[in-house]
Amino acid sequence: MKDNSKISSAVIKRLPRYRRYLYDLQKKNVDRISSNELSNLIGYTASQIRQDLNNFGGFGQQGYGYNIQSLYNEISAILGLDQEYKMVIVGTGNLGQAIANYTHYYKSGFKVAAMFDVNPKLIGLRINDIEVLDYEMLDEFMKNNTIDIGIICTNKDSAQEVVDKLCAGGVKGIWNFAPTDLNLSDDIALENVHLSDSLHSLAYYINRNKQKDS
């Protein structure tokens, strides 16, 4: 396997975005695109785009540009989207259910294997054809199944305990929606989606714009 570990995290953050645009271009049956045309679409400069894509050998050809299909496939492979991931969701309130239903993900090889909750009203429900299991069964479930990703949709006070169980159960990554920061070992990947932080940033920029106007 190619060594992509030297690609900077700033580039990695941009790759899913490139991939989204390349996906749309494919859908429109476009075969190839120049870095200038990509720049007009995505908003990064053409030189930034060339630099980003050169990182992993996505070389455009002079006078031809990038082959969209192969660039899309390459970026997908770098992101690991040519593989399948088994996931569990812990916390099946509205947000957990929304994540479970976000079928977009399933198309990309992310499969929810089970969902867990402590609430007797939720246990036994079927969401997107996946049964909500009793949180008490999490340890045993993790023993009997190979799960790649644990998704945390609990409140912030339960999040660390859940993460500890998931890590003991062998997950390789945590996708955290609880509004708290988690402690976990360096060899387990972590992505936080802190909704309240995002909303608070939005409030800041709204007020900064108001100050400019006044």
Next chain:
Amino acid sequence: MKDNSKISSAVIKRLPRYRRYLYDLQKKNVDRISSNELSNLIGYTASQIRQDLNNFGGFGQQGYGYNIQSLYNEISAILGLDQEYKMVIVGTGNLGQAIANYTHYYKSGFKVAAMFDVNPKLIGLRINDIEVLDYEMLDEFMKNNTIDIGIICTNKDSAQEVVDKLCAGGVKGIWNFAPTDLNLSDDIALENVHLSDSLHSLAYYINRNKQKDS
């Protein structure tokens, strides 16, 4: 009003996080904290913390540290969280409903005034005591109400049209959950929560860790 427009966006991104920790400390009845103690909690270096907080006059006192209550209030005010925001949600599938129910926000002065959808099965439903209205009524609703924030929970193909309507209707900020990039005027604030980008980054880091191990 104090001019905070010179604070860098990197600092702004960290403020909601400081605020979360200060909130927890308040709840534990802690009165004051040194930059070193804050550093141990949050994980930023003490000198980074002093630099960040000096940006807006949050000076700690030698031998005393920061007063938690006043620092919390100051950061809240900078973020504009001492004000109330009226919001509409467009798209009331699972994600839209999850956002509507995320009551955490209401406590901070973010109020959902109305929700909209095109789906006859959803129109008329009450979620968190807010009725889902017909999307056809959005223009008129925006004419008759002052709305600060529009929340986009539609699919990506509808997102830009919805944003255009909301901007014409006078919103000051857009909180976008649709997996697409939006065009809007510079004086309207925009925060994207691209869930699929976040999940794809997670997949990348999982695979990078695997490569390290092998």
